[in-house]
Amino acid sequence: MNFIHLQEFKESTRHSKIEKAALPKKAIFALSQHTGAPSDPVVNIGDVVKTGSLIARSKGFISSNLHSSISGRVVAVENSPHPIIGVFTAIVIESDGQDIKAFSEPGRDISNISKEDIANIVKEAGIVGLGGAAFPTSVKLNPPAGKKIDTLIINGAECEPFLTCDYRLMLEKPKEIILGARLIAKALGVKDVIIGIEDNKLDAIEALGSALFRMPLDYARDRKGEGCKVKAVKLRTRYPQGGEKQLIKTLLNREVPSGGLPLDIGCVVNNVQTVFSVYEAVYFGKPLYERVITVSGSFLKKPKNLLTRIGTPIKELLESCGMDARQDIYKIIMGGPMTGVAQYNLEAPVIKGTSGILVLGKGFSAPSQELDCIRCSRCIEACPVGMMPCLLGVAARKNRFDIASTYNPFDCIECGACGYVCPSNIELVQLIKLTKAKLKLHSLH
Numbered sequence: 001m002n003f004i005h006l007q008e009f010k011e012s013t014r015h016s017k018i019e020k021a022a023l024p025k026k027a028i029f030a031l032s033q034h035t036g037a038p039s040d041p042v043v044n045i046g047d048v049v050k051t052g053s054l055i056a057r058s059k060g061f062i063s064s065n066l067h068s069s070i071s072g073r074v075v076a077v078e079n080s081p082h083p084i085i086g087v088f089t090a091i092v093i094e095s096d097g098q099d100i101k102a103f104s105e106p107g108r109d110i111s112n113i114s115k116e117d118i119a120n121i122v123k124e125a126g127i128v129g130l131g132g133a134a135f136p137t138s139v140k141l142n143p144p145a146g147k148k149i150d151t152l153i154i155n156g157a158e159c160e161p162f163l164t165c166d167y168r169l170m171l172e173k174p175k176e177i178i179l180g181a182r183l184i185a186k187a188l189g190v191k192d193v194i195i196g197i198e199d200n201k202l203d204a205i206e207a208l209g210s211a212l213f214r215m216p217l218d219y220a221r222d223r224k225g226e227g228c229k230v231k232a233v234k235l236r237t238r239y240p241q242g243g244e245k246q247l248i249k250t251l252l253n254r255e256v257p258s259g260g261l262p263l264d265i266g267c268v269v270n271n272v273q274t275v276f277s278v279y280e281a282v283y284f285g286k287p288l289y290e291r292v293i294t295v296s297g298s299f300l301k302k303p304k305n306l307l308t309r310i311g312t313p314i315k316e317l318l319e320s321c322g323m324d325a326r327q328d329i330y331k332i333i334m335g336g337p338m339t340g341v342a343q344y345n346l347e348a349p350v351i352k353g354t355s356g357i358l359v360l361g362k363g364f365s366a367p368s369q370e371l372d373c374i375r376c377s378r379c380i381e382a383c384p385v386g387m388m389p390c391l392l393g394v395a396a397r398k399n400r401f402d403i404a405s406t407y408n409p410f411d412c413i414e415c416g417a418c419g420y421v422c423p424s425n426i427e428l429v430q431l432i433k434l435t436k437a438k439l440k441l442h443s444l445h
């Protein structure tokens with residue numbers, strides 16, 4: 001399996017403890033911010049809501065509930081800026097500044113909780129994968145009959161440059177992550193849990209190892225024999241080590257088949273923040289309405305890791321980090337620099353899958369003129385899933401999506417490694433994304 005090595009750019013936030021972001025004055029909740037069907041609003045204009053109130057219900061098996069991240073009043077249900085798809089219907093809520101919670105804070109007794117209870121709580125709490133894909137976690141906890149899961153992998157690789165939010169969470173909340181992992185393992189009936197962390201975060205491995213060591217035995221293996229064995233494993237720092245398929249191959253030497261899923265080979269993978277959200281939902285009844293994101297890059301006086309309410313406009317976060325808007329900004333990206341999405345409207349909100357907001361200057365990422373392919377094959381050597389991006393790119397450039405479809409575009413994890421190494425500056429991942437979109441549209445795949 002191929003990997004590349006990237007400059008990390010993590011120094012500016014790796015020592016920044018997680019801070020609470022200010023409550024937004026107005027929050028925007030896109031009805032589509034997860035993989036699957038958009039959720040259905042259950043509130044109307046004028047309704048008063050609390051922090052954690054259900055405002056939209058999942059529609060179908062692959063969908064997700066949505067909760068308000070502030071207390072206040074619903075002022076609109078309308079087309080609003082969306083950070084990934086441009087515009088989408090959203091519920092807009094104005095804050096009352098009170099942050100009145102809709103759920104009880106005290107910890108629950110979970111000694112007799114069943115696997116079905118855990119899956120139901122995760123579904124009701126609207127938890128999705130917080131590594132970026134935003135796939136509903138409850139679906140992963142309900143594998144189809146006949147699919148036996150033997151290993152739960154917790155993804156703490158955080159291999160994209162700049163991002164340090166998962167790292168800080170592992171350092172600051174190791175015990176909670178382990179407890180969350182145990183809950184997911186219980187829901188899946190799994191005995192082996194592996195937390196994979198790159199070796200540029202050795203102190204996070206130590207923090208988790210130390211938390212495991214300090215836990216009483218009944219945390220590690222409960223009295224009914226339903227416990228699991230959790231271990232933190234060091235991975236080499238390389239990109240895209242945090243891709244699900246890459247992580248599974250590295251840790252278990254198993255390969256997800258083309259067009260298949262991790263559960264086809266007995267695995268479920270969850271990001272560390274997802275696991276932390278499961279812990280909060282099960283122990284405290286807290287729905288997913290906030291997450292940690294890294295705000296970093298150029299022109300920020302105070303880059304930070306911020307515990308941010310879902311729905312907060314990007315602009316408010318950048319202002320809180322001291323962005324100098326007069327500077328020569330080239331791009332603002334939601335997510336990491338390799339897989340993130342450029343932003344054109346800073347009123348767009350943080351969504352559940354937002355891991356970072358990056359401000360990049362011209363010196364970092366100036367557009368370069370695209371040249372002809374010189375058939376150097378670097379893109380093929382760099383591709384972690386064994387694709388031939390150059391051939392796919394040529395076909396897509398010529399609008400021959402029928403030919404492009406023969407190069408398995410749906411195996412592409414959109415890691416951007418091919419375009420990164422291409423000496424001709426060909427925007428290969430954009431061409432692959434275009435191919436996927438065209439094929440989906442015409443149902444040719």
Ligand code: SF4
Pocket residue numbers: 382383384385386387389411412413414415416417418419428429432
């Ligand atoms: S973006 Fe897709 S084709 Fe390019 S290297 Fe990554 S997986 Fe391979």
Ligand code: SF4
Pocket residue numbers: 372373374375376377378379380389390393421422423424425426
């Ligand atoms: S890396 Fe760029 S120039 Fe080299 S073969 Fe791939 S597309 Fe062509």
